[in-house]
Amino acid sequence: MSATGPAQSINEDKMNAFLGKVVGDFGASLSSALVYIGQKLGLYKALSDAGPVTPAELAEHTNTNERYVREWLINQAAGGYVEYDPESGRYSLTPEQAVALTDEQSPFYVGGGFFVIKAMTSAVERIEDHFRKGGGMLWGxxxxxxxxxxxxFFRPGYSAHLVATWIPSLTGIEEKLNTGGNVADIGCGHGASTIIMARAFPNSRFWGFDNHEESIRHAREAAAAAGISDRVTFEVAEARNFPGENYTMVCFFDCLHDMGDPVGAARRAAAVLAKGGSALIVEPMAGNTVEENFNPIGRTFAAASTLCCTSNSLALDGPALGALASEDAIREKVLAGGFKHFRRATQTPFNRVFEARC
Ligand SMILES: C[S@@+](CC[C@H](N)C(=O)[O-])C[C@H]1O[C@@H](n2cnc3c(N)ncnc32)[C@H](O)[C@@H]1O
Structure with a gap:
């Protein structure tokens, strides 16, 4: 027995397999910064528009430095994000790569994830400090x-599912919104979900609330750009005391688990829903047991949760439900807020969709 614990024999095959996995993660982690740069500088868009190009041509199209672009392209081709033709020395995108990396309106668009990774990983020193001392870092x-x-990151999923399947999965809500109802979208962020719903239900009125002022400013601009400011109002407000009453539906998109007081938020939602109204609670896909999260989605959400969601709630002395909160944990908070019924209405590979009713 050594000072570090019992000596264990190393299985060479298992060691090689593990190291292979780690090297893959080295490449993926560093490459995420390069995907971010590709998004910001329009490198993918230019590749998609221009067709097969040399590094020099891509640099010229994007007004960037050829030497950086050449290195970037090797990384991208090695990772399978772009294609390379050794004969011509040209790089291109397949239709699938082009849609996923450039088309922000597509449900397959993945570019937003790299903005999130860049931002979350830049908080690492602060989060390390909270590991030692407790407390947390607020969203804002x-x-x-x-x-x-x-x-x-979230808008493509909302565009694909929110109107087509999530709202129809609730009890009688689609009919009410078609006729004319009132909807509150709590923790609305930049208002993507609010605006998607407002466009789909022109007879209804929408309010988006968030306690992050900068997000509300952005959401107002987006509503104005969409030409729907007459039916959509964005206001800075706390989830536990947002204004209004008689709502047909109160929504929480990927935010209840972040909150310092999810029970208070549920209590406010229950208090302001009209008779027969529903709360729509969309949460990241997660298992009911720890081990059900041992997959790429669970791995991703657990990391995001550590760096952001759990930390936001801990900053507020909250229960830190986390992005992987089990269905039971969410049900408990929602029922503690005064709702009588809670069920999983539907789901997608990335989201669980819950309905709560009084
Ligand atoms: C992960 S973001 C989701 C944003 C948006 N719902 C979406 O799906 O794109 C969580 C949002 O919840 C907001 N939030 C967190 N706690 C809140 C609270 N107590 N009251 C209001 N908004 C809150 C944050 O400011 C942030 O915009």
Whole structure:
């Protein structure tokens, strides 16, 4: 027995397999910074528009430095994010790569995730400090790319599912919104979900509330750009005392688990819902047991939760439900807020969709 514990024999195959995995993670982690740069500088867009190009041509199209672009392209081709033709020395995107990396309106768009990764990883020293001392980091204290990236990351899923399947999965809500109802979107961030719903239900009225002032400013601009400011109002407000009453639906998109007081938020939602109204609670996909999260999605959400979601709640002395909160944990908070019924209405590979009713 050594000072570090019992001596264990190393299985060479298992060691090689583990090291191979780690090297893959080295490449993936560093490459995420390069994908971010590609998004910011329009490198993918230029590749998509221009067709097969040499590094010099791509640099010229994007007004960037050829030497950096050449290195960037090797990284991208090695990672399978772009294609390379050794004969011509040209790089290109497949249709699938082009859609996923450039088309922000597509449900397959993944670019936003790299803004989120850049912002969250830049908080690492602060979070390390909270590991030692407790406490946490508020949402609004993060690098602003977190707010931009969150909208870009979640919007494709909301565009694909919110109107088509999530709202129809609730009890009688779609009919009410078609006729004309009132909707509150709590923790609305940049307002992507609010605006998608407002466009789909022109007879209804929408309010987006968030306690992050900068996000509300952005959401107002987005509503004005969409030409729907007459039916959509964005206001800075806390989840536990947002204004209004008689709402047909109160929504929480990927935010209840972040909150310092999720029970208070649920209590306010229950108090302001009209008779027969529903709370729509969308949460990241997660298992009911720890080990059900041992997959790429669980790994990603657990990391985001450590760097951001759990930390926001801990900064407020909250229960820190975390992005992987089990269905039971969410149900408990929602019922503690005064709701009588709670069920999983539907789900996607990335989201659980819950309905709560009084
Ligand atoms: C992960 S973001 C989700 C944003 C948006 N719902 C979306 O899906 O794109 C969480 C949001 O909840 C907001 N939030 C957290 N706690 C809040 C509270 N107590 N009251 C109001 N908003 C809150 C944050 O400011 C942030 O905009």
């Amino acid at each position: 204290e993060h690098d602003p790319d977190l707010f931009i990236g969150t909208e870009k």
